[in-house]
Amino acid sequence: MSLLEIQNLRVEFGPEKSPFRAVDNLDLNMEQGEIVGIVGESGSGKSVTALSMMGLIDYPGRVRAERMTFAGRDLLGMPERERNSMLGKDIAMIFQDPMTSLNPCFTVAYQLMETLRVHQGGSKKELRAQALALLQQVEIPDPETRLNAYPHQLSGGMSQRVMVAMAIACNPRLLIADEPTTALDVTVQAQMLELLLQLQRERGMALMLISHDLSVIAQTAQRVVVMYAGQVMEAGRVPDIFNAPQHPYTQALLASLPEYNVGRERLKTIPGVVPGQYDRPGGCLLNPRCSYAADVCRTTRPALSTTPATSAAQVRCHFPLGSDGLPTGHVR
């Protein structure tokens, strides 16, 4: 049994008859202690996927799935009380913008101790000692003073460390990090990633790392899931996907990395934007932006299929790319 099992997840907004599917037909499994990267442009449904696992998609959003379990427990059907006892304890999450994610009205100590109190209880003194220990683990300098600080007195990197401390407070089995470094300075980004990886190793927790930045995923994750317009386009082991992407979208994302553009005057880009509610194309969702799109791509939506090339990989394309980087069986 995997730690996290998601089958055919759909998250819909808007009218029941013509809904907007922010996440569509998504399958995802995670094992204990595994690091999975989820990558994709803005609007590809990465955050919505994470929020739906946490039960944080509010009405009028609708979350449906054939199966969505955490350690065998049904995440969709569970009553609110049971979910609350699990959130922050077994599954924890940190968010993109640390400066707005902490409550400005309460001290760091209060917010840290609150998590501990809700899930394990204990005297004020014990909780405070634990909070202090947590701040030390996330390597906040002068933790004694920081305990009494309000969020507006902390820098972005410091705030994110407090968020991490709060998330790991109860030894979660799964930590979801939604763009944890995006709002931080470049110099702090590397430290933050290093901290997350170190904590993951020490505690053996599973880490779901959501990022639009392929290089972040490449440095950290074991497996990667490439999302586009709410669907999984490609999934597989990090080295396979980074060395030989099978999906044109993955290839294009990689090609737009600065590392692949050394010596060029301009970075390669993918023309167009992720389709929204009103401009979802027929057929493959990528076809208006795909340089290899053929007629069948415009009419038939491809299924996510396991490819013979590498058994661990899945790809959603009519013409998966070969090891030469060109589509196979392609007829224009």
Place this chain on the structure above:
Amino acid sequence: MLGFILRRAGLVIPTFLGITVLVFALIHMIPGDAVEALSGERGMDPARYARLVHEFGLDRPLYVQYLDYLGQVLRGNLGASISTHEPVLSEFLTLFPATLELSFCAMLLALLVGLPAGILAAVKRNTFLDYTVMGVSLTGFSMPIFWWALLLILLFSVTLGWTPVSGRIDILYDFPPVTGFMLIDSLLSGDAGAFKSALSHLILPTIALGTIPLAVVARMTRSAMLEVLREDYVRTARAKGISRLRVITIHALRNALIPVVTVIGLQVGTLLAGAILTETIFSWPGIGKWLVYAIQRRDYPVVQGGILLSASIIILVNLSVDILYGVINPRIRRST
């Protein structure tokens, strides 16, 4: 925090001086003077008029009169009423508890009903409940106090006979005024009937006076909550596995209260203004009624003193609101 309080308190002095100037100027811009008002319809001979004007010091230059007035005020002397010859301050202090009791109850009503109503409307936004709360509060806000008070009297006092029409307590009851607050004094007298009577006299004026603040508090709470509920830290709180009730009442409300407290402070002015109408309609012996009476008689010292004292109360309330604001919102303490 202490520095913050001192800085805020320092702002009180220029505000207070400004009010004394305004009050002084305003009353002298009104046509007619106290001597004319005293003489009544029969009029008086010019020599006697001139003597009285001189006696009251009304023939001196305005700035001399003002500085003289200011000097007296700073020494705690607000002068004596021209019509009753009682010191203004002691008259004010006798009557103020009645107004304070009424205003306090009205504000209590506004908070006890307005805050939960606003929170519920925000949490259940765009539902029947939300529309009802907002519709009723808009109606309440738009209702002129004198009209609303008359409607209440007609229904509850005249038609249903549930509550008395006017006054603070039945004349049957007699007990020493210890605090000046009828509810407390009647309790101290140990007479359950007296307390019941005082309470029943208080109900309608409280509703009449409290309706507008209630509506404002409910609407402000709703919009502030709606804004706060969308904030990232509310999502963080929910992701921590905290119960929904706690997320709303601790994490969201604490932040939403910041603008609401400001509005509550501003409503104190509305309360004192509303008290004038409410007290007149319900024959409530407070400073509102006293001021209206003094204006009609051109009783300068009473009007000046009454307005000055009311304004000072508003200043002090706003000062405490500012300090409270700093207590609720840690960002304010250092940034100003």
